[in-house]
Amino acid sequence: MTSISHTVPTAxxxxxxxxxxxxxxxxRECTTHRVVRNDVAQTxxxxxxxxxxxxxxxxxxxxxxxxxxxxxxxxxxxxxxxxETTRASSARKAHxxxxxxxxxxxxxxxxxxxxxxDTTGLAEIMDCLLAATAAMKGVDTLxxxxxxxxxxxxxxxxxxxxxxHTAQSFDMVSLNLSATAAQGSESQTxxxxxxxxxxxxxxxxxxxVQQAQRIxxxxxxxxxxxxxxxxPMDLVLMPDQMMLQIHESIGHPLELDRILGDERNFAGWSxxxxxxxxRLRYGSELMNISFDPTRLHEFASYAYDDGGNPATxxxxxxxxxLKRGLGALESQERSGIPGVANFRAASWNRAPIDRxxxxxxxxxxxxxxxxxxxxxxxxxMHTNRSWSIDDYRNKFQFGCExxxxxxxxxxxxxxxxxxxxxxxVDFWNRLAGVGRDDEVHGTPYCGKGEPNQIIRVGHASxxxxxxGVEVFGGQA
Amino acid sequence: MSxxxxxxxxxxxxxxxxxxxxxxxRSGEDVNVNLAAEETLFLRLNNNRVRQNTDVRQSLLSxxxxxxxRSVEQTLxxxxxxxxxxxxxxxxxxxxxxxAAVLPPDPFQVLMHNHxxxxxxxxxxxxxxxxxxxAIVGPAAGCDMVGFYAGGxxxxxxxxxxxxxxxxxxxxxxxxxxxxxxxxxVKSVYAAAVxxxxxxxxxxxxxKASLALLQRPVQNILPGAYRTYLAPxxxxxxxxxxxxxALSAASWKQGxxxxxxxxxKERRLxxxxxxxxxxSMGLAPRFNDLGEVAPERLPLIEAGALAHLLxxxxxxxxxxxxxxxxxxxxxxxxxxxxxxxxxxSDVLAALGTGLYLSNxxxxxxxxxxxxxxxxMTRYACFWVDGGEIVGPINNLRWDESLYDALGPQLLALxxxxxxxxxxxxxGQRNLGGMRSPGALIEGFNFTL
Numbered sequence: 005m006t007s008i009s010h011t012v013p014t015a016x017x018x019x020x021x022x023x024x025x026x027x028x029x030x031x032r033e034c035t036t037h038r039v040v041r042n043d044v045a046q047t048x049x050x051x052x053x054x055x056x057x058x059x060x061x062x063x064x065x066x067x068x069x070x071x072x073x074x075x076x077x078x079x080x081x082x083x084x085x086x087x088e089t090t091r092a093s094s095a096r097k098a099h100x101x102x103x104x105x106x107x108x109x110x111x112x113x114x115x116x117x118x119x120x121x122d123t124t125g126l127a128e129i130m131d132c133l134l135a136a137t138a139a140m141k142g143v144d145t146l147x148x149x150x151x152x153x154x155x156x157x158x159x160x161x162x163x164x165x166x167x168x169h170t171a172q173s174f175d176m177v178s179l180n181l182s183a184t185a186a187q188g189s190e191s192q193t194x195x196x197x198x199x200x201x202x203x204x205x206x207x208x209x210x211x212x213v214q215q216a217q218r219i220x221x222x223x224x225x226x227x228x229x230x231x232x233x234x235x236p237m238d239l240v241l242m243p244d245q246m247m248l249q250i251h252e253s254i255g256h257p258l259e260l261d262r263i264l265g266d267e268r269n270f271a272g273w274s275x276x277x278x279x280x281x282x283r284l285r286y287g288s289e290l291m292n293i294s295f296d297p298t299r300l301h302e303f304a305s306y307a308y309d310d311g312g313n314p315a316t317x318x319x320x321x322x323x324x325x326l327k328r329g330l331g332a333l334e335s336q337e338r339s340g341i342p343g344v345a346n347f348r349a350a351s352w353n354r355a356p357i358d359r360x361x362x363x364x365x366x367x368x369x370x371x372x373x374x375x376x377x378x379x380x381x382x383x384x385m386h387t388n389r390s391w392s393i394d395d396y397r398n399k400f401q402f403g404c405e406x407x408x409x410x411x412x413x414x415x416x417x418x419x420x421x422x423x424x425x426x427x428x429v430d431f432w433n434r435l436a437g438v439g440r441d442d443e444v445h446g447t448p449y450c451g452k453g454e455p456n457q458i459i460r461v462g463h464a465s466x467x468x469x470x471x472g473v474e475v476f477g478g479q480a
Numbered sequence: 481m482s483x484x485x486x487x488x489x490x491x492x493x494x495x496x497x498x499x500x501x502x503x504x505x506r507s508g509e510d511v512n513v514n515l516a517a518e519e520t521l522f523l524r525l526n527n528n529r530v531r532q533n534t535d536v537r538q539s540l541l542s543x544x545x546x547x548x549x550r551s552v553e554q555t556l557x558x559x560x561x562x563x564x565x566x567x568x569x570x571x572x573x574x575x576x577x578x579x580a581a582v583l584p585p586d587p588f589q590v591l592m593h594n595h596x597x598x599x600x601x602x603x604x605x606x607x608x609x610x611x612x613x614x615a616i617v618g619p620a621a622g623c624d625m626v627g628f629y630a631g632g633x634x635x636x637x638x639x640x641x642x643x644x645x646x647x648x649x650x651x652x653x654x655x656x657x658x659x660x661x662x663x664x665x666v667k668s669v670y671a672a673a674v675x676x677x678x679x680x681x682x683x684x685x686x687x688k689a690s691l692a693l694l695q696r697p698v699q700n701i702l703p704g705a706y707r708t709y710l711a712p713x714x715x716x717x718x719x720x721x722x723x724x725x726a727l728s729a730a731s732w733k734q735g736x737x738x739x740x741x742x743x744x745k746e747r748r749l750x751x752x753x754x755x756x757x758x759x760s761m762g763l764a765p766r767f768n769d770l771g772e773v774a775p776e777r778l779p780l781i782e783a784g785a786l787a788h789l790l791x792x793x794x795x796x797x798x799x800x801x802x803x804x805x806x807x808x809x810x811x812x813x814x815x816x817x818x819x820x821x822x823x824x825s826d827v828l829a830a831l832g833t834g835l836y837l838s839n840x841x842x843x844x845x846x847x848x849x850x851x852x853x854x855x856m857t858r859y860a861c862f863w864v865d866g867g868e869i870v871g872p873i874n875n876l877r878w879d880e881s882l883y884d885a886l887g888p889q890l891l892a893l894x895x896x897x898x899x900x901x902x903x904x905x906x907g908q909r910n911l912g913g914m915r916s917p918g919a920l921i922e923g924f925n926f927t928l
Contacts, residue, residue, distance in 0.1 A: 041734075045584050050575065051555035052568075055538065069535040072557045085535045089521065092609035093530040096617060126582045134584075148734040186735030189746060191849055193736065266526050268665065269626040269658045272841070272858075351907070355534045392842045392877075394856040396663075399877045399928050401854045403846055421847055425877065425928055454628035454656075455522045455534065455905035479850035479881055 008056065008074050008161065015058070015079035016165045022087055025061040025103045027164040028079060029310060031352035036155045038126075040133040042148065043141070055352040058082040062090045064100035066334075070353040105333040106311050108166040113307035115174040116300040117203030121155050124204030129153055132207040139213040140183045140220035145227060148184035148193075149220070153177065153207070154448065162312050170308040176460065177202045178448055181216050185223040192226035192420055194219040194405055195387060197244075199446045200301045200462060222406055225418050232407055232422040232477030238382030238436075239424060239473040240375055243443035245404050246465035248388040250363055251450070253428040254286075254293055255461070257397035258320060259452075260331025260339055261358040270454050272395025275428065276326070281341050284326040287432030292366040293321040295330065295344045302462030303446035304361035308345070311356060315345035320363070324433070331358050350457035357453050362446075362462035368438030375437045375469045377413040383475055384408050384415060385422050401425040421478030434473065439466030486519045486633050487601070487649045490539055493560060497541065497569050498639045504573060505641055510592040511573070512544040512640040514769055517558075518909050520632040521609065525657075528617050528625045533609070538908070539635075541569065542769075545576035546592060549585040552576040590793040594642040595771045602762075604651030604673030606631050612675070616655060619681050623688070627657030634909050638771040646773075648765035650911070655680075656903045658859070659687050664694040664872055667713070667839055667859045671901040690838070690860045696871035699863040701926070703876070707834030708924035709827055709864075712898040716916035717840040719755065719817055721853050721882065724845065727780055728810035729789040733799050738851040738882070742786050747883050749784040750890035756780060757790070758816035763901065764912035766805070768792075774805025780812070784887070815914035820893025822920060829867040830892060830920055835876075836862045836869065851882040854927075877928035885921050894918035 008030045019026035032054040039047035055072035058079060067090025071082035133151040140149035156176040163169050182195040196215045198206055241249060256262065257274040265273060276284070297306050297315040306315055313333055320328050331339065332347030335358050348359040376384065390403030407422035408415045426434075446462035484492070494515050501511055517539035524532045539558040544551065554572035558565050607615055616629065631653025638646040654671035670683045710718060725731035726739040741747040757778040759766045766774050772793060779787035790806035807813065822830055841858035845851075856877055863870045894917035904910040 044587060046586075046588075047553075048551065048579060048583060049553040049555070051540075051542075052572075053540075053555075053557050054559075055557055065530070067533045071537055072539070073559050073561060075559075075561060078559070078561075082535075082537075089533045089535050089609045092613055093523070093533045096530045096613055098526050098529040098531045126579060130583065148736065184735045189741050189744075189849065191735040191740065264526070265626060265660075266524070266531055268526070268660060269628055269656060269667075273663070353536050353538055353907075355532050357532075390844050390846050390854070392844045392846075392854045392856065394875055394877070395841055395858055396875075399856065399875070401846065401877060401879065401928070421849075423846060427928070451906065454524050455536075455630065458906055478847035479852050 011074060011076040011079055012163045014076040015083060016163065018080045019060060019083040020165050023060045023062045025106070025165055026083065027059040027106065027162065029057045029059065029352065030161040031055065031159070033156060033158045033351065038129055038133060038153045040137050040151045043134065043137050045130065053351060057349070057352050057355065058086050060086045060090050061101065061103060062087065063094035064102065065090055065094035065097040066101055067093060068355045099338050101334060101337065103166065105337060106164055107313055108164060108168040109308065109312055109314055110169045111307060112170065113172040115201035115305065117175045117201065117205065119204035121157055121175045121203055124207060129207055132209050132212050135209050136181055136212050136216040139216040142220060143224065145185045145187045145224065146183055146220055147186045150182045152180045162308070162310065164312060168312050170312055172306055172308065174201055175203045176200065176303065177206045179206050179212070181219060183220040183223040185227040187227055190227060192223050194223040194226065199448065200303050200444055201305055202301060226406060226420045229418045229420045232383070232419040232475065234476040236472045237475050238379045239470045239475060240379065240382065240384040240410065240467055241470070242384065242386045242467050243465045244387045244445055245385055246365060246468055247445040247463040248391055248402060250365055250463050250465060251360065251461065252391060252393045253397060253400055253431065255330065255360040255363045257428065258330045259358045260329040260335035260341060260343055263329065264335060264338055267452065271452055275396045275398050278339055278341060280326055281329060282327065285324050285433070286321050286326045286429060287324045288435040289323045290368060290435050290438045291321055291324045291432055292319065294319050294364050294366055295346070296362045296364050297345070299362055299364065299464060302362040302444050302464060303448065303460040304462045309347040310349045311347040313345040313347065318344050330360060348459055350459045354455060354457045357457070359452065359459050360450060360461045362464065364464040365466065365468070367440050367442045367466045369440050370437050372439055372467050375439055375467055376410055376415060378437055378469060379410040380412060382410040383422065384410055390423065398427050400428065419477065422475065423477065424473050424475045426473055431470065431473070434470045435468060436471045437469030439468065442466040487635060490517045490635055491647065493558065494637055496562065497565060500566055501543065501569055501573060502641050504570060509545065509547040510641045512592055512770060513638065514542040515635065515637040516540045516908055517635040518632060520630055520909055523629040525625060525627045528620050528623055530613070543569065543572055543576065545573065545580065546589060547577060547580045549589060550580035550583045551586045551589050552579045552583070588794050588798045590770065590797055592640050592642050594644045595773055597645040598767060598773065599647045600765065602650040602652070602673060606651060606653055607675050615675055615677060615680065619684055624660040625657055626660065627655055629653065629655045630905055630909055634911060636765050636911065638767055640771055644771040646765065646767040646771055654901055654903055659691050661691050661694055665859055666690040666694070669901065669903065693862065693869055694860060694872045699871045699873050701863055701873050701876060703926050703928055705923040705925050707831060708921050709831045709834070709836045709918060710921065711838045711918045712894065712916050713900060714837045714840045715919040716900050716914055717843055718853070718885065719815065719916060720914065721843055723811045726851065727790050727812060729791040729799065729801055730795045730810055732789060738845055738848040739786065743789065749781060749886045750888065751783045752820055752890055752893055753784050753886055754782050754818040756816045757812050757814055759814050761814055761816060761899065761915060764813045768805060768807040772805050778804055813912045817897060817916040819895050819897045819917040822892040822894050824894065824896055827894070827918065828864055828869065831864050832867055833865050835873065836864050846879055852879060853882060854879040876926045878925060879927045880925045885924060889922045890919060891922055892920040
């Protein structure tokens with residue numbers, strides 16, 4: 005139980021003398037960055053961010069005020085500000101909501117880990133990072149060798165005047181390695197990462213060193229490799245690029261607040277229309293996409309969203325047909341479209357909005373060898389390097405770090421600067437093979453919303469085969 | 481006696497916490513302390529109605545500790561309760577010491593000095609929520625307006641144990657908005673320290689006029705190379721990519737700079753192009769996170785040649801360079817692109833036949849070695865023929881090297897530069913912005 009649990013009841017009681025419903029979402033997040041570059045400990049930063057968002061429902065409108073003063077008086081002052089602004093706003097509200105958009109559940113969640121980050125010593129982490137950059141050392145052309153660990157411990161407690169109390173704690177790690185090889189005007193970077201809800205078990209020295217050696221060798225190979233060829237060809241995307249493909253061309257366009265127009269001044273709208281649900285053939289019959297907050301170790305696994313709604317696995321796309329949107333109870337109320345529990349805030353000082361959580365492509369039956377074997381002339385790409393997509397989420401262009409040609413069903417030469425482009429629905433209808441072995445990836449840096457919010461998302465996917473994609477390389 | 485303002489209360493609290501930290505330092509230790517504080521009202525509108533309102537008060541204190549040749553940084557949210565925050569900063573100092581005992585020495589540690597003191601305060605007059613909402617949405621009645629208001633006091637301060645003391649506080653707001661007509665839209669921002677109904681009305685009238693042009697028949701333009709005019713916001717976005725590592729000395733030395741060829745004089749940009757880091761625009765404080773004061777004006781590109789990279793004092797120490805007041809990330813904080821001679825009234829005639837782009841969207845390096853950038857067109861973008869606007873286009877993807885677009889293909893720069901205030905609010909309200917004219921470019925490459 006956090007100390008705030010002593011001040012919240014008084015503050016809620018105060019708020020409910022003026023409004024019919026109120027809530028406090030408390031958040032405490034401890035984030036540590038450790039960076040070793042070229043064998044030097046470059047960054048050792050820790051931030052402890054703690055505060056509370058006071059939320060009121062007044063005349064059918066939810067409004068918010070954030071404070072880091074967690075005393076009863078501090079929370080009451082925040083409630084007074086929330087009530088003043090919400091009273092002014094409610095006459096011009098976008099939609100009339102009710103307390104049923106904040107269901108009264110109680111429960112707890114603790115993320116999966118073998119070893120708490122609390123018990124993972126600084127010396128152990130530094131040993132792992134220093135060993136990684138040392139393992140990348142070899143030739144002078146490896147000009148930049150980096151190991152970066154981000155450790156995050158988060159506690160979120162949500163209390164409502166209806167008696168709900170959810171308490172969730174998360175240990176998360178993002179371990180990133182990169183090697184840059186440069187010679188003359190040419191430069192190539194290869195990277196590896198392990199991200200998600202993990203504990204100290206991530207800092208396994210030998211396994212990390214193996215990855216470091218691999219990416220250093222691959223960066224050097226890229227430096228001497230020819231440019232990626234251009235033209236339409238079959239494309240095999242590995243899980244660490246499928247992650248980005250799913251994120252940008254499935255996750256964002258299915259966000260219901262985006263479809264309802266809330267994001268039109270910032271990230272954009274969506275090509276998906278409300279009447280597309282249940283009808284639109286988004287991709288080939290092999291395409292099955294889930295919202296899965298129950299999968300262990302993905303970044304966005306949780307039991308309750310930030311509106312207190314229990315989170316369950318739901319299918320968004322089945323057999324290529326669009327079924328369900330990424331929208332929480334407010335968006336479901338506004339649109340009438342079935343959604344999920346994805347009302348999420350980046351921190352205590354931001355209001356929740358519809359966010360991706362874990363958006364996964366369900367595995368198929370083919371081995372990677374079998375996928376490659378289906379390709380007469382094509383290319384296999386690893387690890388996202390560049391990403392861009394339009395404001396309706398149609399026309400995308402993505403680049404990868406590392407690629408190999410495929411000829412007559414076999415992997416061939418390494419090529420550098422691989423890119424591809426396409427249009428979302430056309431691209432997903434070119435899905436011709438889905439691997440059986442998926443991997444969990446994710447990013448801590450998904451941006452959205454006004455005010456802006458960065459949030460963590462997870463994406464699990466197997467390798468996938470797409471037919472006839474426009475592929476191209478770097479500038480000659 | 482009236483209650484202290486937010487700014488006054490934060491200043492007194494910050495001074496007291498710094499004094500506590502300094503008096504608890506041991507021999508051989510130093511600390512550099514940064515403060516980022518704000519009280520902000522955020523209003524989010526959809527279809528000219530309020531979607532969300534959020535009031536935020538926050539103060540973040542960052543403490544950089546030097547001891548025994550080690551460097552450690554701790555950041556914490558201040559509660560504004562003196563006893564609690566005193567304990568929290570002393571606990572942070574203790575954590576710094578315990579980590580420093582384990583860490584290896586930092587060979588590129590930049591020793592702390594007193595870089596002087598400064599104090600800048602800009603007061604404004606901001607409207608209360610009810611009056612503000614009426615002021616925003618009243619003139620936009622009947623419009624499908626989607627927008628975002630952020631207004632209040634923003635504070636940045638820096639002190640260190642050598643006596644350095646900087647304070648920057650500003651009361652201001654921006655309203656960043658889009659007007660939609662079906663799927664087509666125009667974009668603008670109104671920013672000031674005092675809400676002026678006439679200025680807001682004039683801004684809205686200009687946007688409505690642009691929106692009317694979008695009602696003309698949509699032109700389906702095929703991929704290809706087109707003569708293109710980038711309006712100031714669009715050209716600012718393209719030039720802004722230089723802030724993604726291209727002008728960073730560390731990025732260059734670490735093999736990651738898209739401007740490696742420019743830095744090493746293998747390539748150059750157009751002689752029409754000159755870009756400064758210019759703090760005289762007053763958009764951001766001149767002091768950086770170490771309290772170092774940047775020159776008021778630092779040439780970055782002069783007539784197409786690189787004049788200076790942004791060099792932090794850490795990079796200077798590691799690579800033997802001369803520091804120039806850059807922040808740790810070596811990104812520009814006040815980019816200023818020098819205008820040219822193309823008058824706004826002559827833009828369409830000078831373009832002749834081609835594309836007029838008001839805004840770009842989602843830019844990213846697509847091939848860093850060749851400084852190639854990809855992105856999309858967005859908002860009010862038109863096909864122009866014979867110097868006349870024919871109609872809006874369906875949005876196009878483009879993929880173009882800065883060495884080409886800002887090199888031999890750059891035909892002219894606009895005679896009037898426009899300021900784009902920083903509107904980023906990740907974690908906190910950002911300060912800064914840039915100033916840019918429009919640009920006429922030959923053979924801009926559209927791919928999808």
